[in-house]
Amino acid sequence: MRFKELFFKFFQCYRLNIRSAIDTREMGLKDIHVRCLFLIASTPDCTATIIVKKMDRxxxxxxxxxxxxxxxxWIENQGERGDKDNQVLILSKSGSLIQQQIxxxxxxxxxxxxxGLYATGCD
Known part of the structure; x- marks a missing residue:
């Protein structure tokens, strides 16, 4: 199997595991939400402007x-910094719980x- 096929299988496995472990349909949790929550959690003083740059959207x-x-x-605004694009975003308690589960x-x-890699000698 080629790397590209393995990569897509891996990505599909990741998505299915996340969806099955967390009730994503009932919550309305999408892949882009997961990515955005991760960015907010891992970026100090995260703003919409930062998300635009990091997600290339x-x-x-x-x-x-x-x-x-x-x-x-899942998130909250942490005070005002002028326009909405520069308001600092933080995870709420429920957003933090989702991020911890993920x-x-x-x-x-x-x-x-x-x-699996160690079992095949790819370490």
């Missing part, structure tokens, strides 16, 4: 995304993949 897409996850209660799942998946 236009400001309108990011504004809609941020509004969506604000409405779901981190645990990713660690478990990483361990599974590495154990």
């Amino acid at each position: 236009d400001i309108v897409q990011v504004a809609c995304l941020i509004q969506e996850i604000l409405e779901k209660g 981190n645990t799942l990713e660690q478990n998946l990483e361990n599974l993949i590495l154990s």
